[in-house]
Amino acid sequence: SNETLDDYTNVDVCVIGGGFTGVSSAINLSKKGYSVALCEARQIGWGASGRNGGQLGIGMRKDQNTIETTLGFDHARELWNLGLESVTECINLIKENNIACGLQKGLLDAGYFAKDKEDFLFKIEHMQKNYNFEGYEFINQKQIKEEINCKLYSSGLLNNFSYHLNPLKFLIGLARLLIKYKVKVYENTPVTNIVEAGDNVKIYSNKKIIKANKVVVGCNGYLDKLLGKINNNFMPINNYMIATEPLGEKTAGDIIKNNYAICDTRFIIDYYRFSEDWRMIFGGGETYSSKFLNNSKNFVLNRMYKVFPMLKGYKIEYSWGGTLAVTVNRLPDFGTLMNNKLLYAQGYSGHGLSLSTFAGKLIAEKIDGFNERFDLFSKINHLSIPGGSLVRRPIYSTAIFYYKLRDLLF
Known part of the structure; x- marks a missing residue:
């Protein structure tokens, strides 16, 4: 968008x-x-909406x-039920608006531990009996x-009601609807303060209101201090990804037979x-400091090579x-402030592609x-999460260390 914020703008709703x-809220x-x-x-x-792994899963x-x-x-x-509807909502948006985002069906949980077989079954x-859900397949x-050319996994759970896609292409496709529905879009416009003013709210971006x-x-993870202590309801975590050069359909099929998206346990x-x-x-992998890794490529590369050593000859582009x-x-955090004049939704915990759109x-x-x-x-x-921004990162890092050890030991 090339729109520039005027010194004073008046609207029914401001979305930040x-x-x-945000885009879905503005459209709806x-x-x-x-x-x-x-x-x-x-x-x-x-932000994360354009940078995530593209797994369109149900539930939380x-x-x-x-x-x-x-x-x-x-x-x-x-x-x-809302989780199911959130996936359906995304699929309908893609089809109704002809959004080309590489939509593919199938999300497979790959069992890393022997006990996963029992958990999957x-x-x-449980889901068949209590929810009448028939979408899971052992x-x-x-x-x-x-299914996966890897020696690390001993079982799997296929979700036939989940998908994967290019998240940035999906979001850009939705963003085009902002023009259709005459939403005023102001990019490069950071909001610095939100103040309740009687029956209204004033939103400040530099000296403009x-x-x-x-x-x-x-x-979400980029909230910072905009809503005060509300950002203590979650921990901002940095996650990293890499993309190889194109491998070709045959080589890809030799690695993941049915082109499912995979997530381990x-x-x-x-x-x-x-x-x-x-x-x-x-x-794969995550860090908990306020800064990103300088060499995130190798950080992820080492994890990928443990899963797929046959990829060592290919370029990381x-x-x-x-x-x-x-x-x-690990559940989403929705709420209101300022006598219901401010609404927020955040904390999707890495499972937000469908839920954030549905939010x-x-x-x-x-x-x-x-x-x-x-x-x-x-x-x-x-x-x-106690301690404010200076203390909560070390607290969370210490807690996560236990789970890292558990992954290694079990």
């Missing part, structure tokens, strides 16, 4: 953040007749059995070695898929990183007076 949450609100301005500190898709980061224990069965079931039975030891009835904040996961032009897109927001319970629909419903579905997320309790 040009990722999936504009479709309902609200005048909308969207402010993005850099460019649309600059935690399995349903754990969510049931945390929230109760009825609440967990409602969230599951329990999950299949992959035994022989089959997993046929937007006055709005409502504000939507969809900054360790706490610090490896996840990977092939792009439309048959590059291996491999993500791209490497990048992004910041995601991880909550303590925009729920936010628009909430602003339009239909609270129920947004509130299914907002009533989830979240632990605040």
